[in-house]
Amino acid sequence: MATDLSRGAGVLTIDLDAIVDNYRVLQRRSAPAETGAAVKADAYGLGAERVAPALAGAGCRSFFVAHLDEGIALRRILPAAWIAVLHGPPAGAERDLVEHRLTPVLSEPGQVTRWAKLATHTPSRLSAILQIDTGMTRLGLGRTEVEALVADHAILNALRLTTVMSHLACADEPLHPLNAAQLARFDELRALLPPLKASLANSSGIFLGPGSHFDLVRPGVALYGVNPAPGQKNPMRPVVRLTAPVIQLRHLEGPAAVGYGARHRSEAGRRIATVAVGYADGYLRSLSGCGHASIDGLRVPVVGRVSMDLITLDVTEVPESRVEPGQAIDLIGEGCDLDALAAKAGTIGYEILTSLGGRYLRRYLPPAA
Amino acid sequence: MATDLSRGAGVLTIDLDAIVDNYRVLQRRSAPAETGAAVKADAYGLGAERVAPALAGAGCRSFFVAHLDEGIALRRILPAAWIAVLHGPPAGAERDLVEHRLTPVLSEPGQVTRWAKLATHTPSRLSAILQIDTGMTRLGLGRTEVEALVADHAILNALRLTTVMSHLACADEPLHPLNAAQLARFDELRALLPPLKASLANSSGIFLGPGSHFDLVRPGVALYGVNPAPGQKNPMRPVVRLTAPVIQLRHLEGPAAVGYGARHRSEAGRRIATVAVGYADGYLRSLSGCGHASIDGLRVPVVGRVSMDLITLDVTEVPESRVEPGQAIDLIGEGCDLDALAAKAGTIGYEILTSLGGRYLRRYLPPAA
Numbered sequence: 227m228a229t230d231l232s233r234g235a236g237v238l239t240i241d242l243d244a245i246v247d248n249y250r251v252l253q254r255r256s257a258p259a260e261t262g263a264a265v266k267a268d269a270y271g272l273g274a275e276r277v278a279p280a281l282a283g284a285g286c287r288s289f290f291v292a293h294l295d296e297g298i299a300l301r302r303i304l305p306a307a308w309i310a311v312l313h314g315p316p317a318g319a320e321r322d323l324v325e326h327r328l329t330p331v332l333s334e335p336g337q338v339t340r341w342a343k344l345a346t347h348t349p350s351r352l353s354a355i356l357q358i359d360t361g362m363t364r365l366g367l368g369r370t371e372v373e374a375l376v377a378d379h380a381i382l383n384a385l386r387l388t389t390v391m392s393h394l395a396c397a398d399e400p401l402h403p404l405n406a407a408q409l410a411r412f413d414e415l416r417a418l419l420p421p422l423k424a425s426l427a428n429s430s431g432i433f434l435g436p437g438s439h440f441d442l443v444r445p446g447v448a449l450y451g452v453n454p455a456p457g458q459k460n461p462m463r464p465v466v467r468l469t470a471p472v473i474q475l476r477h478l479e480g481p482a483a484v485g486y487g488a489r490h491r492s493e494a495g496r497r498i499a500t501v502a503v504g505y506a507d508g509y510l511r512s513l514s515g516c517g518h519a520s521i522d523g524l525r526v527p528v529v530g531r532v533s534m535d536l537i538t539l540d541v542t543e544v545p546e547s548r549v550e551p552g553q554a555i556d557l558i559g560e561g562c563d564l565d566a567l568a569a570k571a572g573t574i575g576y577e578i579l580t581s582l583g584g585r586y587l588r589r590y591l592p593p594a595a
Numbered sequence: 596m597a598t599d600l601s602r603g604a605g606v607l608t609i610d611l612d613a614i615v616d617n618y619r620v621l622q623r624r625s626a627p628a629e630t631g632a633a634v635k636a637d638a639y640g641l642g643a644e645r646v647a648p649a650l651a652g653a654g655c656r657s658f659f660v661a662h663l664d665e666g667i668a669l670r671r672i673l674p675a676a677w678i679a680v681l682h683g684p685p686a687g688a689e690r691d692l693v694e695h696r697l698t699p700v701l702s703e704p705g706q707v708t709r710w711a712k713l714a715t716h717t718p719s720r721l722s723a724i725l726q727i728d729t730g731m732t733r734l735g736l737g738r739t740e741v742e743a744l745v746a747d748h749a750i751l752n753a754l755r756l757t758t759v760m761s762h763l764a765c766a767d768e769p770l771h772p773l774n775a776a777q778l779a780r781f782d783e784l785r786a787l788l789p790p791l792k793a794s795l796a797n798s799s800g801i802f803l804g805p806g807s808h809f810d811l812v813r814p815g816v817a818l819y820g821v822n823p824a825p826g827q828k829n830p831m832r833p834v835v836r837l838t839a840p841v842i843q844l845r846h847l848e849g850p851a852a853v854g855y856g857a858r859h860r861s862e863a864g865r866r867i868a869t870v871a872v873g874y875a876d877g878y879l880r881s882l883s884g885c886g887h888a889s890i891d892g893l894r895v896p897v898v899g900r901v902s903m904d905l906i907t908l909d910v911t912e913v914p915e916s917r918v919e920p921g922q923a924i925d926l927i928g929e930g931c932d933l934d935a936l937a938a939k940a941g942t943i944g945y946e947i948l949t950s951l952g953g954r955y956l957r958r959y960l961p962p963a964a
């Protein structure tokens with residue numbers, strides 16, 4: 227029987243202890259606000275089934291998912307947690323939220339009306355969150371819609387709102403004028419509403435300072451090791467390591483094209499290592515000819531196009547004794563910072579995480595006791 | 596209970612009848628060569644568990660996967676098919692291939708040696724495929740390695756090779772000089788080997804004409820509706836349709852920024868629809884500000900950045916009566932050609948397919964009886 231690594235596919239190691247540490251760093255920085263956790267999109271691709279219990283073990287009580295069905299799945303994993311569904315109740319599925327004790331985020335007049343109707347006719351202690359739009363124009367009631375809601379006491383009372391939330395569009399750019407504008411709009415619209423707990427900050431929002439923390443912060447990506455404060459030293463511990471073995475090593479006898487489209491030309495004497503990870507595994511095709519990996523800390527460039535199931539690396543600069551078929555190469559982690567890789571791919575660490583594919587062997591490092 | 600669509604997430608419809616039709620089109624074009632099917636990467640993201648039996652039902656007998664573990668999974672689905680593992684046997688896992696009757700593609704001297712050793716010591720009728728590199732420098736023996744193999748009769752005989760294969764780097768560019776060079780190299784290296792069946796063409800290779808068909812063609816992406824002959828009318832039936840409902844519709848009261856980074860500014864009076872599909876669902880972030888969707892055939896642009904779980908569309912040009920929350924929008928399919936979307940994203944249809952996420956409701960249209 228082969229060892230795990232020798233099965234050829236990549237090995238994705240997810241450090242739950244680092245996630246727990248990151249949670250605590252964010253918690254200290256946000257106190258006295260409560261620190262919740264965004265575990266939508268399967269905990270940003272890292273596996274909500276393992277990540278959410280680790281966070282709960284670290285004291286996290288409030289979890290955010292995007293879709294109703296994510297909430298239903300998380301409820302099975304965390305029977306006692308408070309779980310908010312950011313996309314709110316889909317029309318006609320309101321009762322599913324009640325059944326699974328999921329707290330809706332109401333962002334749209336139709337959602338508000340249907341939820342109020344349900345709450346009026348259904349004895350339920352379930353409360354709701356109201357989302358208001360403060361300048362991102364994505365989800366949340368606008369000013370006119372908030373005013374209409376406030377004018378309708380019957381509906382407003384039926385909702386049993388506990389919390390008002392909004393979302394920052396530019397929190398990763400502290401000097402962007404929209405941050406101050408969104409804060410001002412948040413205060414202005416909250417003032418129209420009865421007193422409610424307030425929630426505004428995502429990961430980057432936490433690093434804008436206490437003025438954006440309010441009662442409940444909702445970090446996501448920072449928990450998973452992405453730098454929430456671009457341009458500064460990353461305050462988070464890295465969470466993800468991706469390695470994969472070389473499945474073929476070629477010493478070029480003559481000059482040769484490498485990969486699809488023959489876009490890369492290698493000279494005679496170069497050594498090309500092929501690794502069985504490709505864009506179907508979330509190693510984005512935009513890393514063609516610009517990504518890099520690492521062997522024992524030595525940087526090796528991706529040459530040629532990323533294929534569906536394979537990448538090719540020029541390992542000529544690595545001593546021959548240190549690279550052979552079966553040798554593990556670091557693709558994310560040591561020597562291959564997640565955020566730097568994302569920048570090379572023209573995207574952000576978030577997309578690298580959520581793209582991580584299903585063919586990796588996933589190993590979880592447990593939280594320290 | 597909500598209808599499926601009203602659960603908010605996208606609905607991915609996969610037309611197995613179109614896949615079967617596409618298989619037959621490729622089969623007719625490739626005859627008398629046998630037409631196999633590449634179902635690696637979970638049938639290019641579409642679900643090997645459903646796609647492979649549909650292809651087998653259409654008469655396909657030869658299937659290609661990338662990884663050993665994909666082969667083991669496919670063997671459970673297709674007990675009688677011939678299944679080739681393109682990445683070959685990982686070191687130490689050779690016996691797993693024998694156990695599951697998977698045919699290895701041997702691309703590297705170590706694989707060759709280990710497989711020969713196993714074949715010598717294990718009574719098994721399992722044969723193997725030899726991959727040779729004809730100019731892509733990704734997988735396959737080079738000339739010197741082929742010569743060394745041919746010189747070693749004991750190993751060569753032990754392998755029980757039935758087939759020699761290679762892979763084209765530029766088949767989607769018929770005029771690229773590497774196509775002719777690869778064909779010439781293929782003939783040249785085959786001449787060194789004993790007589791074997793030959794396989795060279797992927798989807799685009801089939802469209803290079805009979806000279807590249809040999810005994811067995813291995814289409815993948817064309818089965819799934821991507822145009823294998825870019826620049827010409829797509830000869831394949833579309834396979835994938837992705838729709839998702841509007842979860843919020845905002846009529847802008849004043850000018851507003853839309854989405855992360857406030858990179859898009861909308862004027863007062865515009866209508867912005869939010870749809871609960873984002874890059875975590877494989878709607879690539881590179882479609883920010885340049886993708887488009889379709890409502891009843893009317894084209895609506897993606898405005899602002901693609902978020903993890905959401906996109907925002909300017910639907911101002913669609914009559915008000917034809918768009919409201921809950922309304923389904925086409926993201927791939929009618930009015931949103933897969934290849935055109937890929938081009939907008941700076942990639943190819945293959946990556947759009949393999950990125951399709953796990954939160955969609957997947958519906959399969961069965962093959963016609």
